[in-house]
Amino acid sequence: MLEISNLHASVEGKEILRGIDLVVRAGEVHAIMGPNGSGKSTLAQVLAGHPAYTVTAGSVTYQGRDLLEMDPEERAREGVFLAFQYPVAIRGITNAYFLRAALNAARKHRGQPELDPLEFLDLLADKLKAVESDDSLMNRPVNDGFSGGEKKRNEIVQMAVLEPRLAILDETDSGLDIDALRTVASAVDRLRRPDNATVIVTHYQRILNYITPDHVHVLSEGKIVLSGGKELALELESKGYDWVRTEATV
Amino acid sequence: MTSIETQVLQPYKYGFVTDIESDDVPAGLSEDVIRLISAKKGEPEFMLEWRLKAYRQWVKMAEPAWANVKHPPIDYQSIVYYAAPKQQKSLDSLEQVDPKLLETFEKLGIPLAEQKRLSGVAVDAVFDSVSVATTFKETLAQHGIVFCPFSEAVREHPELVRRYLGSVVPANDNFFAALNSAVFTDGSFAYIPKGVRCPLELSTYFRINAAASGQFERTLIVAEEGSYVSYLEGCSAPMRDANQLHAAVVELVALDDAQIKYSTVQNWYPGDEQGRGGIYNFVTKRGKCAGKNSKISWTQVETGSAITWKYPGCILQGDNSIGEFYSVAVTNNRQQADTGTKMIHIGKNTKSTIVSKGISAGHGQNTYRGLVKILKGATGARNYSQCDSMLIGDQCGAHTFPYIDVRNSTAIMEHEASTSKIGEDQIFYCRQRGLSAEDATSMIVNGFCKEVFRELPMEFAVEAQRLLGISLEGSVG
Numbered sequence: 001m002l003e004i005s006n007l008h009a010s011v012e013g014k015e016i017l018r019g020i021d022l023v024v025r026a027g028e029v030h031a032i033m034g035p036n037g038s039g040k041s042t043l044a045q046v047l048a049g050h051p052a053y054t055v056t057a058g059s060v061t062y063q064g065r066d067l068l069e070m071d072p073e074e075r076a077r078e079g080v081f082l083a084f085q086y087p088v089a090i091r092g093i094t095n096a097y098f099l100r101a102a103l104n105a106a107r108k109h110r111g112q113p114e115l116d117p118l119e120f121l122d123l124l125a126d127k128l129k130a131v132e133s134d135d136s137l138m139n140r141p142v143n144d145g146f147s148g149g150e151k152k153r154n155e156i157v158q159m160a161v162l163e164p165r166l167a168i169l170d171e172t173d174s175g176l177d178i179d180a181l182r183t184v185a186s187a188v189d190r191l192r193r194p195d196n197a198t199v200i201v202t203h204y205q206r207i208l209n210y211i212t213p214d215h216v217h218v219l220s221e222g223k224i225v226l227s228g229g230k231e232l233a234l235e236l237e238s239k240g241y242d243w244v245r246t247e248a249t250v
Numbered sequence: 251m252t253s254i255e256t257q258v259l260q261p262y263k264y265g266f267v268t269d270i271e272s273d274d275v276p277a278g279l280s281e282d283v284i285r286l287i288s289a290k291k292g293e294p295e296f297m298l299e300w301r302l303k304a305y306r307q308w309v310k311m312a313e314p315a316w317a318n319v320k321h322p323p324i325d326y327q328s329i330v331y332y333a334a335p336k337q338q339k340s341l342d343s344l345e346q347v348d349p350k351l352l353e354t355f356e357k358l359g360i361p362l363a364e365q366k367r368l369s370g371v372a373v374d375a376v377f378d379s380v381s382v383a384t385t386f387k388e389t390l391a392q393h394g395i396v397f398c399p400f401s402e403a404v405r406e407h408p409e410l411v412r413r414y415l416g417s418v419v420p421a422n423d424n425f426f427a428a429l430n431s432a433v434f435t436d437g438s439f440a441y442i443p444k445g446v447r448c449p450l451e452l453s454t455y456f457r458i459n460a461a462a463s464g465q466f467e468r469t470l471i472v473a474e475e476g477s478y479v480s481y482l483e484g485c486s487a488p489m490r491d492a493n494q495l496h497a498a499v500v501e502l503v504a505l506d507d508a509q510i511k512y513s514t515v516q517n518w519y520p521g522d523e524q525g526r527g528g529i530y531n532f533v534t535k536r537g538k539c540a541g542k543n544s545k546i547s548w549t550q551v552e553t554g555s556a557i558t559w560k561y562p563g564c565i566l567q568g569d570n571s572i573g574e575f576y577s578v579a580v581t582n583n584r585q586q587a588d589t590g591t592k593m594i595h596i597g598k599n600t601k602s603t604i605v606s607k608g609i610s611a612g613h614g615q616n617t618y619r620g621l622v623k624i625l626k627g628a629t630g631a632r633n634y635s636q637c638d639s640m641l642i643g644d645q646c647g648a649h650t651f652p653y654i655d656v657r658n659s660t661a662i663m664e665h666e667a668s669t670s671k672i673g674e675d676q677i678f679y680c681r682q683r684g685l686s687a688e689d690a691t692s693m694i695v696n697g698f699c700k701e702v703f704r705e706l707p708m709e710f711a712v713e714a715q716r717l718l719g720i721s722l723e724g725s726v727g
Contacts, residue, residue: 052674
């Protein structure tokens, strides 16, 4: 589904990613871990197409197409979803309105009829149930005045509605207390399907207690320095990132 | 399309010129010109005297310099103060209106012909200095409502005009109001009798066509005891390289328990990207809540004009009267706006609400200037003000000058202000959810203006959203 090869990217002239190689297949969950400043969030932003980042070398193929050639909105309509670390507020626009516009943009792209508000509300009710969320956030303006936990929960509701093929969760677990973490993480786990893939970018192992990854990668200074199975995450948790740095240089 | 930057603005859609023979008065202003205008309109003596008195005050006044706008000096002697499309003197029916004029308004989306009229809206169409047609006059007359061109009101209802003209905005109120009082040419007059709820939206569409002419219209709306009226004005002008002056005066009078809702969608030619041409929109608008429990509500969406200078305000004289001001002002390219409101609380338990949304893009400069004044006798007065500014790009400016003058200690005042910037992150968030950059911008801007748009009559809310989209098109890349 996703093939990243030798990806280099920089922001404001500073190189952050220094040759990433990664293959993600349908049905898989990958965890990308690493210390602060290792380039985890940059990777997520580059895959989503944030204009502040410049790709200086390498390639990314998504479902057989050159992902880097596509505008951010086209990537989204083709099923790439980024759950933001810091979701942005939009005043005066309700979540439900925003989400319907987003869904209809994707449906139009796929040649499906757009949903009217009533049809959308039916669909929304089903999706909210699937991620065990209520509709209290839906009539509030997008992320406006939301608590940290509400913002993260809202990202997952959007994910449930938009049904991405490739979901990238950027530090979705940060700033959540244990209860909120469990709610959000188990919702993500429930959205797993054989035909979609999830990339979880995280600093801590704890979210992986709820979502079992097929592969764990450790990012350090813009490169993947270690890859392994789910046990790698636990090892990291006990030994710390310094251990990786030593391992990698050996 | 990698960053937020100013790109080429979509061409102004209403910039065409109607080729029609015009009956002009020579450029320049003097007592003779005023006599000529008054004679052309067949006005009674009192009107001419009123004009001359205003003129004599105007010559002693100086153009105000306090507004946060810049423009080269205006040569008042090079302006044509009266320009009228040549046509038959008296028009008994629409068939006698020059088809070119009907076509012009149709192109502007204001069909005047019987079968195409906007349902539920009565329109007075003003072309340069004269009103060319007023629709639904008979329907309104059945309710005792007078809705006609101002010049007709001067002839047909001199007693009402005499009583109320200048009662809210005196001829010497300010430089531009004095100029208007001397030379005003046409505009609309509406009178809603006691206890009548006006069954239609009343509206006036102003069109400047002639080159070098100014438009100086005058609107007067009187709502008698217990009546209600909703009024809307719209406007546009051809694209010309020279600046043109528009100095209007609007007066509203609401008696006991009466309500006036006044909405404006202002789309005068804003000039080009370099700031060449465009309308100078220097307008005085004021309403007087003369009676108890009366209410006046101003809603404005200002997207056009090179310079906007206007402060629709309310004099809250009657006890328990309410004044409201809802505004969206957009400045793109080199546009400048200095706009806001004045709320003067005189009566007891008077309330005012101010919601102002300024949007600046390109090199636009947007200023909110508002005065809330609570006089000594205004026990229990309340004001709520909210001024929000939004910046698009990094070449534009937003300024806020709230003036508060409270002379009664029981007053309750609330003021909130915010400035935000449409950031790349906001646009990117929307694009990551599949929306195009244009749709994202329009969604963010519409969300920002929502509290104002919901005050507009339904048909015009849609129009206003569309207009806003056009004036900001290309401002986000």
